[in-house]
Amino acid sequence: xxxxxxxxxxxxxxxxKTYKGGTTALAGVDLQIRKGEIFALLGPxxxxxxxxxxxxxxxxxxxxxxxxxxxxxxRRHWREVRRRIGLVxxxxxxDMFARVDHxxxxxxxMFGCAPDPARIEQVLRSLSLxxxxxxxxxxxxxxxxxxVMIAKALSHDPDLLFLDEPTxxxxxxxxxxxxxxxxxxxxxxxxxxxxxxxxxxxxxxxDRVGVINKGQLLLxxxxxxxxxxxxxxxxxxxxxxxxxGVPAALAGYPVTLENGGRTLFYRGGDGTGAGKxxxxxxxxxxxxxxxxxxxxxxxESSLEDIFVDLVENRVGAPA
Amino acid sequence: MNARGALAIFTNxxxxxxxxxxxxxxxxxxxxxxxxxxxxxxxxGRIQEIDGVSYGAFIVPGLLMLTLLSESTSxxxxxxxxxxxxxxxxxxxxxxxxxxxxxxxxVGAAAAKSLIIAAIIxxxxxxxxxxxxxxxxxxxxxIVLVAAAFSLFGFILGVWADGFExxxxxxxxxxxxxxxxxxxxxxxxxxxxxxRTVAQFNPIFYLINGLRWTFTGRxxxxxxxxxxxxxxxxVLCVGVIALIFRTGWRLRD
Numbered sequence: 001x002x003x004x005x006x007x008x009x010x011x012x013x014x015x016x017k018t019y020k021g022g023t024t025a026l027a028g029v030d031l032q033i034r035k036g037e038i039f040a041l042l043g044p045x046x047x048x049x050x051x052x053x054x055x056x057x058x059x060x061x062x063x064x065x066x067x068x069x070x071x072x073x074x075r076r077h078w079r080e081v082r083r084r085i086g087l088v089x090x091x092x093x094x095d096m097f098a099r100v101d102h103x104x105x106x107x108x109x110m111f112g113c114a115p116d117p118a119r120i121e122q123v124l125r126s127l128s129l130x131x132x133x134x135x136x137x138x139x140x141x142x143x144x145x146x147x148v149m150i151a152k153a154l155s156h157d158p159d160l161l162f163l164d165e166p167t168x169x170x171x172x173x174x175x176x177x178x179x180x181x182x183x184x185x186x187x188x189x190x191x192x193x194x195x196x197x198x199x200x201x202x203x204x205x206x207d208r209v210g211v212i213n214k215g216q217l218l219l220x221x222x223x224x225x226x227x228x229x230x231x232x233x234x235x236x237x238x239x240x241x242x243x244x245g246v247p248a249a250l251a252g253y254p255v256t257l258e259n260g261g262r263t264l265f266y267r268g269g270d271g272t273g274a275g276k277x278x279x280x281x282x283x284x285x286x287x288x289x290x291x292x293x294x295x296x297x298x299x300e301s302s303l304e305d306i307f308v309d310l311v312e313n314r315v316g317a318p319a
Numbered sequence: 320m321n322a323r324g325a326l327a328i329f330t331n332x333x334x335x336x337x338x339x340x341x342x343x344x345x346x347x348x349x350x351x352x353x354x355x356x357x358x359x360x361x362x363x364g365r366i367q368e369i370d371g372v373s374y375g376a377f378i379v380p381g382l383l384m385l386t387l388l389s390e391s392t393s394x395x396x397x398x399x400x401x402x403x404x405x406x407x408x409x410x411x412x413x414x415x416x417x418x419x420x421x422x423x424x425x426v427g428a429a430a431a432k433s434l435i436i437a438a439i440i441x442x443x444x445x446x447x448x449x450x451x452x453x454x455x456x457x458x459x460x461x462i463v464l465v466a467a468a469f470s471l472f473g474f475i476l477g478v479w480a481d482g483f484e485x486x487x488x489x490x491x492x493x494x495x496x497x498x499x500x501x502x503x504x505x506x507x508x509x510x511x512x513x514x515r516t517v518a519q520f521n522p523i524f525y526l527i528n529g530l531r532w533t534f535t536g537r538x539x540x541x542x543x544x545x546x547x548x549x550x551x552x553x554v555l556c557v558g559v560i561a562l563i564f565r566t567g568w569r570l571r572d
Contacts, residue, residue, distance in 0.1 A: 020572075051494030057412075057413040058413050058571075059412050059572075061572065078415070081414060082415040085414045089409050091406050093407045093410075094407045095335070098545065100488055105327075106330075108409070109323050109324065109326060109330070110327045110410065110414040110416060111414050111415060112323045113323065114323065219325060
C-alpha cells in the first residue's frame with residue numbers, strides 16, 4: 001500500500017471491479033493523483049481505463065477497494081465528491097436536439113451550481129463555441145460536439161477533471177487545439193486525469209503516466225523518470241563488408257547482427273543520453289578494429305516504445 | 320438535497336416537452352377531442368342518462384383518465400429511457416443527484432406535462448360536451464395524485480425497458496385496454512354477471528370511478544377506495560424506485 005502523500009487529490013486503494021459476466025476489469029488498483037497535475041492513463045482496449053474512471057465518477061459500483069477524493073470517502077460523501085468532479089466520457093452522449101447553451105447550463109444546474117450566464121459564456125468562448133451557442137447539438141461537427149462535452153464537464157468548475165479519450169476521432173489541428181485547452185485548465189489549477197490511445201498526447205502533456213493492462217497498473221511514475229528508466233537508444237550501423245559474427249572486441253556492447261551480417265544493431269542506454277555516448281564508443285571501437293561501415297542511424301525510444309514493451313512483455317517497475 | 324439539480328432536470332424535461340409541443344400536445348388533445356365528438360356530441364345525444372348524468376358528461380372523467388394514464392406513463396418512461404438510450408445517463412449518474420432529485424426532476428416534469436395536457440383536454444371538452452365539476456378541489460387533487468402515481472410507474476418502466484418496443488408494450492397492451500374496460504364509456508351497473516365481478520379486479524376501474532365521483536358526485540365505488548388505491552400505488556412505486564437506486568439495477572453496472 002502507498003503511504004498517503006501530501007497534496008493528494010484522489011486516493012484509490014485496492015480498487016476492484018468484476019462484472020456480472022465474471023470479467024475482471026480492475027484487479028486491485030492503487031493510485032494516487034496529486035493536486036494540479038495532468039495524469040495520463042495509458043492502456044490497450046479493455047485494459048480497465050474507462051472502468052477506473054467510471055468507478056471514481058459513480059457510473060458503476062466497485063466490487064472492492066476504497067476511493068477517497070479531496071480527503072473524503074467517495075461512497076459516504078458522494079454528493080460533495082461528485083460536485084467537484086467533471087467527466088468527459090469517450091462517447092458523444094447527449095440530447096442531440098438540445099441547444100448548446102441549454103445543454104451546458106443544464107449540466108451546471110445538475111451539479112448544484114446557481115445559473116451563471118457569464119460563466120457559461122466564458123466556457124463557451126474558451127472552447128470556441130460561443131458563435132454556436134444557439135445551434136442544436138446535432139447540427140455541429142464531430143469536433144464541435146466533443147467540445148460541447150468538455151464545456152458541459154467544465155460548466156460547474158470541477159477541481160478534478162476526467163477526460164476519457166478526449167481527442168479520439170478528431171483531426172490533428174483540433175487535437176492540438178484541445179491540448180492547448182487542457183494546458184490552460186492545468187494553469188487554472190484543475191487536476192486532470194486523461195486516458196488516451198495517442199501516446200504522443202501523453203508524452204506532450206502529462207506530468208505523470210500510468211500504464212494499465214488487464215485491470216492492473218503496471219507502472220506509475222513521472223514521465224521523465226519513465227523515459228530515464230525505461231528509455232533506450234537504438235543504433236543501426238551499415239557494415240561493409242558484412243560480418244559473419246559479432247567480433248570479440250564488441251562483445252561488451254549490447255549489439256547483435258541483423259540483415260545477414262550487414263547491419264550491426266545496438267540497443268542500450270537508459271534514456272538519459274548514456275546510450276548516445278556508448279554508440280560513440282562503439283563507433284570508435286569499430287574504427288579501431290578496422291571494421292568498415294557506410295552509415296549510422298540512431299533513435300531514442302519513445303514513450304510509445306516503452307508502452308508497447310510494458311504491455312507486451314510486462315517489463316519495468318511495478319506500480 | 321440538491322434543489323438546483325432537481326430544478327435543472329425538471330426544467331430540461333419541460334424544455335424537451337415544449338420543443339416537441341406540436342406532437343406532445345396536439346396528438347393527445349386531438350385524439351381525445353375525437354372521442355368527445357363521436358361519443359359525446361354525435362352518439363351521446365342518443366344514449367340515455369346514466370345515474371342522472373348525460374352520457375357526454377359521464378365519459379369526460381374516463382377519457383381524462385385515459386389521457387392522464389397514457390401521457391404520465393409515456394412521458395416519464397421516455398424521459399428516463401432516452402438518456403439511457405443515448406448514453407447521456409452518465410451525466411445523471413456522475414452528478415450529485417440522488418433519488419429525491421431524480422424523482423422531482425423526471426417524475427415531476429412528466430406529471431406536469433400530463434397536467435398541462437389534462438387541462439387543455441378539459442377545456443377542449445367544453446366545446447363538445449356540457450359538463451360541470453361537482454368537487455373541483457378534490458378533482459384537481461385527485462388528478463395530480465393520479466399523474467404522480469403513473470409518472471412514477473412510467474419511470475420504473477423507462478428503467479426496465481431495454482428497447483423502444485418494451486417502452487410501448489405496457490401503455491398499449493395493458494393500460495389502454497384496462498382503461499377502456501374500466502368503465503370509461505359505461506357504468507359497471509350496465510354489465511351482466513360475471514363481467515360485473517370481473518371488472519372489479521381491474522384497478523383502473525377504481526381510478527376512473529374516483530375521478531368520476533369528483534366530477535359528478537356519483538360513482539360505482541366509494542371515493543375513499545379510489546384515493547387509497549392511488550396513494551398505495553404511489554407508495555409502491557416510490558419503494559421500487561428507491562430499491563432501483565439502492566441496487567443500481569439497470570442504471571449502474
